Amino acid sequence: MSDRADATAILLAAGLGTRMKSRWPKAMHPLAGRPMLRHLIDSAASVFERVVVVLGPGMEALAPVAAPWPVVIQSDRLGTAHAALQAAHAFGNGDVAVLYADNPLITPDTLRRLLAARAATGTDLALLAMRPADPARYGRLITEPDKAGGETVRRIVEYAEADAAERAIGLCNAGVLCADATRFAGWLARVGNDNAKREYYLTDVVALAAAEGGIVRHVEAPEEELRGINSRAELADAEAVVQRRLRRAAMESGATLVAPETVFLSVDTVLGTDVTVHPNVVFGPGVSVGDNVEIRAFSHLEGAMVGDGAMIGPYARLRPGTVVGAGAHVGNFVELKATTLGDGAKANHLAYLGDCSIGARSNIGAGTITCNYDGVSKHRTRLGEDVFVGSNATLVAPVSIGDRGFVAAGSTITEPVPDDALAFGRARQDTKPGRAIPLRARLKKDKV
Numbered sequence: 001m002s003d004r005a006d007a008t009a010i011l012l013a014a015g016l017g018t019r020m021k022s023r024w025p026k027a028m029h030p031l032a033g034r035p036m037l038r039h040l041i042d043s044a045a046s047v048f049e050r051v052v053v054v055l056g057p058g059m060e061a062l063a064p065v066a067a068p069w070p071v072v073i074q075s076d077r078l079g080t081a082h083a084a085l086q087a088a089h090a091f092g093n094g095d096v097a098v099l100y101a102d103n104p105l106i107t108p109d110t111l112r113r114l115l116a117a118r119a120a121t122g123t124d125l126a127l128l129a130m131r132p133a134d135p136a137r138y139g140r141l142i143t144e145p146d147k148a149g150g151e152t153v154r155r156i157v158e159y160a161e162a163d164a165a166e167r168a169i170g171l172c173n174a175g176v177l178c179a180d181a182t183r184f185a186g187w188l189a190r191v192g193n194d195n196a197k198r199e200y201y202l203t204d205v206v207a208l209a210a211a212e213g214g215i216v217r218h219v220e221a222p223e224e225e226l227r228g229i230n231s232r233a234e235l236a237d238a239e240a241v242v243q244r245r246l247r248r249a250a251m252e253s254g255a256t257l258v259a260p261e262t263v264f265l266s267v268d269t270v271l272g273t274d275v276t277v278h279p280n281v282v283f284g285p286g287v288s289v290g291d292n293v294e295i296r297a298f299s300h301l302e303g304a305m306v307g308d309g310a311m312i313g314p315y316a317r318l319r320p321g322t323v324v325g326a327g328a329h330v331g332n333f334v335e336l337k338a339t340t341l342g343d344g345a346k347a348n349h350l351a352y353l354g355d356c357s358i359g360a361r362s363n364i365g366a367g368t369i370t371c372n373y374d375g376v377s378k379h380r381t382r383l384g385e386d387v388f389v390g391s392n393a394t395l396v397a398p399v400s401i402g403d404r405g406f407v408a409a410g411s412t413i414t415e416p417v418p419d420d421a422l423a424f425g426r427a428r429q430d431t432k433p434g435r436a437i438p439l440r441a442r443l444k445k446d447k448v
Contacts, residue, residue, distance in 0.1 A: 006094025007115060008181065009044040010087045013037050013066075013101035014056035014074045019231045025059050027101035029235055032242045033266035033285040035065045036229060039104035039242075045069075047111040048097070052090045054083045079199030080175075081191040088188065091181035095119075098177050098202060102229045105241055106176070110221045117217045118178045124214030125206065127153065128174040132223040135159075138172035139203060146215055153216040156203045171218070174226040177205060242267075272308070281313075286320065304336075307343065325360065338378075342385065354378075355397065359385035365409060367392035384419065394425075 017026025027037035037053070044051050053066040056074055063071050070090065074083045084098045095118055099106065110128065118126040129141055139156045146152040156173045157166050179187070187205045195201070209216055229238050246265040247257055255271040257263050259279040269283040272291035281295050284302030289295070293306050296313035303320025306312060309327045316330045321338030324330060328341045331348035339353045342360035347353060351364050355372040357380065358364065368389050370381045379397035383389070387401050390409030401407065402419035411425035 006092065007048045008050040008052065008090065008092045008094070008096045009048040009111075010084055010091075010096060010098045011037070011040055011044065011051060011053045011101055012080060012083045012098065013062060014054055014059070014077060014083050015102065016056065016077075017102070017230065020235070021232070025056075025062055026229070027104075028062055028065065029229075031104060031235070031239055031267075032246060032264075033268070035062075036104035036235075036238070037062060037065050037101045039267070040099060040101055040106065041066065041069065043106055043108050043111060044099065046108045047115065049094075050090065050092060052087045053101075054087055079193065079197075080202035081188050081200035081204060084202055085185070085188045085200075088185045091185055093181060095178055096181045096184050100175055100228065103174070103176070103226060104229070105225045105227075105238060106221070107225055110219070110225055113219050113221075114176065114178050117219045120217065122215050123217045124183065124212075125177060125179045125209040125216045127178070127206065127216065127218050128176040128226060129171050129218040129220050130174050130223045130226045131170045131220065132172055132227065135170055135172050140166050140169040141171045141173055141218060142166065142169070143171070143218070150215075150217070152210070152214075153206055153218055154210045155207045171220075173203060174221070175202065175228075176226075177202060179205075179209070183209075278314070287318075290326070353381075356381045356383070356395075358383045359387060359403065361385060362387040362389070364389050365391035365393060369394055371396045 013027040015026055020026050020029065028035050031039055041051055051069040052072060053069055054072045054074055055062055056077055072087045074086045095115060097114060114126055114128060117123060132138060137159055139158045140162055141153050142155045142157055143151045143153050159167065187208045190208055191200045191204045193200050206216055224241050229235050243264060247260045247263060250265065250271050251257055254273040255275040255277060257277050262279040263277050264282045266283050266285045268285055270288040272289055272293065274292045275289055276294045278295060278297040280298045282300045286303040287301045289306045290308035292309045294311045299313035299316040301318040304318035304322040306324045307326035310324050311329045313332065315332045317335040319337035322336040323340045325341055325343035325345060327344045329346040329348055330336060333349060334347045334351045337354040339356040341347065341358050342362060344361045345358050347364035350366045352369040354370050355378050356370050362383050362385065371394060372378050381395045381397045382400040384401060384403035384405065386404045389407045392410045393407050394412040396412065396414045399413055399416060401417040404420045405417045406422045407413055408424045411423060413423055413425050417423045
């Protein structure tokens with residue numbers, strides 16, 4: 001639900017991101033399991049009524065990320081002002097803001113402050129600014145007092161063109177602009193390309209607005225939100241920012257992270273009340289955890305649901321399609337894939353359970369595996385309630401074990417086991433009294 005019914009956000013995502021050294025568009029690279037473009041879309045969509053994404057040619061992979069918002073193609077990459085102008089037909093009648101896909105950390109609160117600054121009496125153009133720790137590569141805002149008693153931005157000077165006094169200015173341009181749609185479109189159409197790269201730069205709009213006597217206000221936000229992502233190193237820095245936000249939100253919502261800096265969350269991770277997460281746990285996309293769950297160290301969860309009171313790990317892996325019931329236990333070196341582990345069921349150590357349904361209170365012994373793949377297709381294994389499976393059992397799917405079934409240790413099960421049945425699927429043991437003595441003697445002789 002957007003805050004402003006008359007505002008439009010134009011998101012520029014046509015950049016190739018050559019410094020990323022990737023076959024994928026820069027805006028496709030993920031932060032906390034979600035493409036950076038989607039982070040910006042989600043923030044913008046919570047504030048603006050409309051969102052339009054500008055892509056470059058050959059960037060079809062980003063179109064589904066933008067959905068359901070419309071996409072405009074910048075056929076020729078002629079600069080940021082040219083890119084924004086391609087979406088002029090979608091500006092609407094209210095305010096329009098231009099943002100960048102490689103600035104995915106801007107918060108909805110900052111966007112609201114930008115719109116509020118634009119809505120203030122007499123403001124013709126609003127922009128975002130920051131005071132970075134190292135301002136060297138950023139353009140500086142040149143301001144002067146205005147007739148209303150505030151200060152207006154007269155121009156933006158790039159670092160390479162700035163003199164010593166201008167370089168000493170700490171207030172830097174973040175690139176995001178907001179103005180009335182009609183005036184913005186007019187300024188964009190007048191931007192020239194008289195520069196070394198022969199490109200049309202969005203920042204030139206500031207000088208055009210000032211030349212008309214317009215008031216240009218700036219809104220300061222933390223560098224953490226506004227710095228761009230142009231390389232893998234900067235992507236890693238941004239990931240650290242997102243993780244700090246997610247960890248803080250999780251703890252404020254009632255989860256305990258024993259060593260927060262070692263826990264990695266996805267944007268959509270849901271942790272219930274009184275969840276305890278031990279060190280070095282990774283949550284991939286699509287994980288939902290109920291209340292009073294304990295997730296022990298070095299576990300990895302993705303695409304899984306964990307019920308109230310369950311215990312996971314240490315060293316457990318829950319893969320997509322897994323549902324762990326209330327009070328169930330998944331122990332060390334246990335892997336579940338597309339498996340439902342019923343309420344109170346246990347698989348405490350050293351097991352692989354794939355494409356499997358396990359009933360309530362069943363127990364899976366150490367070393368048990370489900371053989372779910374025949375080289376062509378996947379098959380399911382079904383276990384009823386209160387089933388006991390002994391250690392080192394092999395369950396060859398498709399196969400089923402009825403309620404209260406008992407599978408002896410070391411068995412290979414290939415046929416259905418009825419309710420309350422005891423199943424053996426192993427060779428009979430043959431014991432030879434005294435034969436260990438000559439065998440040991442022969443082995444020692446052979447070793448010499």
